[in-house]
Amino acid sequence: MKLLGIMASSRRDGNTNDLMDVALQAASESGVNTEKIILLDYKLHQILNCKDCKEQGFCPEDDFPILKQKLIEADGILWGTPLYWYTVSGLLKVFLDRLCCIMYWDTPQHLLKILQGKPTGLIITREELEPEKSAHLIGTMEMVFSYEYCRLVNLGIVMGPGGSRGTAIKDAQAVAEAQALGRKFAAFWTR
Ligand SMILES: Cc1cc2nc3c(=O)[nH]c(=O)nc-3n(C[C@H](O)[C@H](O)[C@H](O)COP(=O)(O)O)c2cc1C
Numbered sequence: 001m002k003l004l005g006i007m008a009s010s011r012r013d014g015n016t017n018d019l020m021d022v023a024l025q026a027a028s029e030s031g032v033n034t035e036k037i038i039l040l041d042y043k044l045h046q047i048l049n050c051k052d053c054k055e056q057g058f059c060p061e062d063d064f065p066i067l068k069q070k071l072i073e074a075d076g077i078l079w080g081t082p083l084y085w086y087t088v089s090g091l092l093k094v095f096l097d098r099l100c101c102i103m104y105w106d107t108p109q110h111l112l113k114i115l116q117g118k119p120t121g122l123i124i125t126r127e128e129l130e131p132e133k134s135a136h137l138i139g140t141m142e143m144v145f146s147y148e149y150c151r152l153v154n155l156g157i158v159m160g161p162g163g164s165r166g167t168a169i170k171d172a173q174a175v176a177e178a179q180a181l182g183r184k185f186a187a188f189w190t191r
Contacts, residue, residue: 001189003027003182004074005036008081008092012038015125015168019160019178020080022169023123026182027078032189035070039091042067047097050104059105064098076119076185077152079141082162083126087137096144103149115150119188121181122154125162134159155184 005024009016017038024034044067045060053059071077081092088096102111122141124134138157145152158181160174161167168174 001075001185002033002035002073003076003078003185004070005034005078005080006039006092006095007036008039008079008089008095009125010040010082010089010091011165012040014082014165015160015162016080016082016123018166018169019123019125019158019174020078022175022178023078023121023158023182026179027185028182030183030186032076032182032186035074037067037070039095044091044094044098046094047100050101053101054104059101064101067095067098068102072114074118075189076121077115078121078123078181078185080123081137083124083128083134083137086133087140099150109149112149115152118152119155119185120145120152121184122157123160123178123181124157125160125168127161127163129161131159153188155188156181 005020007017007020020036024036028034042063044064045062048060081088084090124137126134145154158174158177161171
């Protein structure tokens with residue numbers, strides 16, 4: 001089984017990346033194949049008017065087909081995003097928007113086939129630790145996970161402290177929760 005980590009922080013070596021690595025490492029030690037993609041490393045155009053694009057036979061030329069292929073091949077998806085202005089990072093939002101390209105071009109059934117029933121999880125880092133500050137981000141992602149065409153199975157959400165590099169990795173609770181989330185993927189596939 002393959003777990004794909006989608007790391008959507010603008011810092012390659014930030015707190016989101018650190019907790020993502022912890023979770024993927026724990027999954028790997030439990031026998032799961034893992035791969036991490038850093039969204040920043042991919043050229044992603046923001047979505048255009050996809051229905052018009054379809055009529056004109058046009059699609060933005062970028063790396064989305066590579067990412068789409070990785071989604072198809074993954075058995076589970078672990079998302080990692082910092083809290084940016086009380087919601088997901090722009091990198092992640094652009095990627096989520098582009099999932100509509102799959103729907104418009106390949107029909108909703110195709111997206112459903114790709115994602116339906118796959119286990120998922122979410123890692124968030126943020127500076128404002130009050131739970132309500134992350135409520136919109138969590139609400140958005142939970143709605144994405146339960147969207148009728150791509151019902152994912154949510155294994156859990158880890159919220160770590162952010163700010164300066166190295167903050168989250170020093171937080172024993174966040175590290176333990178990230179490890180536990182990684183192991184949940186292995187448990188899901190061996191249940
Ligand atoms: C553009 C931007 C917006 C941010 N907005 C928030 C916010 O609304 N609430 C918050 O608690 N932290 C906010 N932060 C802080 C980040 O969530 C925090 O530093 C996080 O750890 C960054 O992730 P990273 O360490 O993986 O780079 C923001 C940071 C940036 C750069």
